[in-house]
Amino acid sequence: MKIIADNKIPFLAGALEPYAEVIYLPGSETTPQIVSDADAIITRTRTICNENLLKGSNVKMIATATIGFDHIDTNWCNANGIEWTNAPGCNSWSVQQYIASLLVNLSQSYKFDCKDKTLGVIGVGNVGSKVARIAELLGFKVLLNDPPRAAKEGPAGFTDLETLIAKSDIITCHVPLQKDGPYATYHMFDKERIARLRKDQFLINSSRGPVVDNAALKDALKAKSIAGASLDVWENEPNIDTELMNLLYTATPHIAGYSLDGKANGTTMSVQAIARKFNLPCKDWQVTDIPLPAQDVCFTIDVTGKTAAEIIQEAILYTYDIKNDDKRLRTSVSTFEKQRSDYPVRREFPAFTVTLDGALTPELIEECVETLEEIGFNVE
Numbered sequence: 001m002k003i004i005a006d007n008k009i010p011f012l013a014g015a016l017e018p019y020a021e022v023i024y025l026p027g028s029e030t031t032p033q034i035v036s037d038a039d040a041i042i043t044r045t046r047t048i049c050n051e052n053l054l055k056g057s058n059v060k061m062i063a064t065a066t067i068g069f070d071h072i073d074t075n076w077c078n079a080n081g082i083e084w085t086n087a088p089g090c091n092s093w094s095v096q097q098y099i100a101s102l103l104v105n106l107s108q109s110y111k112f113d114c115k116d117k118t119l120g121v122i123g124v125g126n127v128g129s130k131v132a133r134i135a136e137l138l139g140f141k142v143l144l145n146d147p148p149r150a151a152k153e154g155p156a157g158f159t160d161l162e163t164l165i166a167k168s169d170i171i172t173c174h175v176p177l178q179k180d181g182p183y184a185t186y187h188m189f190d191k192e193r194i195a196r197l198r199k200d201q202f203l204i205n206s207s208r209g210p211v212v213d214n215a216a217l218k219d220a221l222k223a224k225s226i227a228g229a230s231l232d233v234w235e236n237e238p239n240i241d242t243e244l245m246n247l248l249y250t251a252t253p254h255i256a257g258y259s260l261d262g263k264a265n266g267t268t269m270s271v272q273a274i275a276r277k278f279n280l281p282c283k284d285w286q287v288t289d290i291p292l293p294a295q296d297v298c299f300t301i302d303v304t305g306k307t308a309a310e311i312i313q314e315a316i317l318y319t320y321d322i323k324n325d326d327k328r329l330r331t332s333v334s335t336f337e338k339q340r341s342d343y344p345v346r347r348e349f350p351a352f353t354v355t356l357d358g359a360l361t362p363e364l365i366e367e368c369v370e371t372l373e374e375i376g377f378n379v380e
Contacts, residue, residue: 001278004035005042008341009065011267011287019280035059042270045071061277065266067091070177083277087269089126091262093348095206096130098256099172101322102230103138104313114139120168123175124149131174137371139309143168148183170202177208191216197226206232206256214244221247232256238336250326253339260290261348293345297352304358308367315354315372320346349376
């Protein structure tokens with residue numbers, strides 16, 4: 001069998017070669033001619049898998065090593081006998097880490113206590129539920145909005161969108177891109193909804209670029225009608241609006257889910273899906289030996305004179321500080337795609353072991369250890 005694979009998917013090389021001819025190409029070079037005699041495609045979000053690419057091909061399966069699958073024309077694939085799969089939840093912990101770093105930076109920049117703020121989480125799936133939990137651990141009051149889940153599970157625990165917006169200090173979006181239907185998310189934050197935001201509210205989007213009308217957001221930021229915004233995803237990326245970028249609190253190149261752990265999960269899920277589809281003897285294959293980050297994975301925090309919140313925030317920022325990615329993008333906007341493909345090693349919280357050193361009461365130590373361990377840290 002023959003497989004066409006995106007050459008930027010990490011850890012994939014060698015996994016399927018014993019059973020198939022695997023051709024690795026940049027997503028932009030995955031053309032109708034290339035896939036015409038392929039049995040399967042393993043891809044990322046930059047390859048549009050639709051009739052233009054697939055018509056007349058031998059493709060029987062598409063596996064995307066990503067949570068999102070709006071780059072796959074699922075209706076056309078279903079109608080034409082092409083199975084497809086995504087990697088739900090593969091990088092959800094990575095996005096949790098990204099949002100945690102952003103929330104910590106916001107609290108430090110604007111000098112607020114997280115316990116005094118309400119975070120509104122729109123979309124409470126694999127990602128949003130983890131974001132909600134770490135926000136609670138940071139001290140935020142959290143409101144949840146997820147109409148599909150509320151319709152299925154009942155309204156208890158969920159807040160309708162307009163109420164969430166009215167009661168939230170910070171709003172973060174974790175929804176798929178859906179252009180129509182009862183749960184459409186395209187321009188969920190359009191000109192009218194953005195105009196209704198208050199001057200003390202902050203908007204975050206790390207889901208899909210078109211969930212927020214970028215032009216309307218830019219107008220609001222220029223008019224200072226909202227407190228601020230952070231974007232990891234953009235309309236028209238990689239050709240992003242630099243004027244909008246310069247108005248944002250943080251701007252990053254679609255890397256919220258780019259921890260190496262998340263990428264490894266996506267690769268593992270894709271290989272296993274291909275193996276199941278074609279009955280290959282590697283259905284339990286998984287990525288092992290994930291490289292370590294530049295910083296030491298074992299670190300010590302001097303807790304003397306610090307609050308529990310300060311200790312937790314310091315630990316989070318040690319593992320990942322969003323400001324570094326923000327600085328890289330602002331310094332070189334033209335390398336948006338290269339920053340994604342050459343993203344530095346980022347590891348999630350469970351890769352790190354923290355030691356607390358210094359004078360704290362036993363009660364405070366117990367609180368810190370309990371919170372750090374629930375976030376995912378190893379504590380010694």
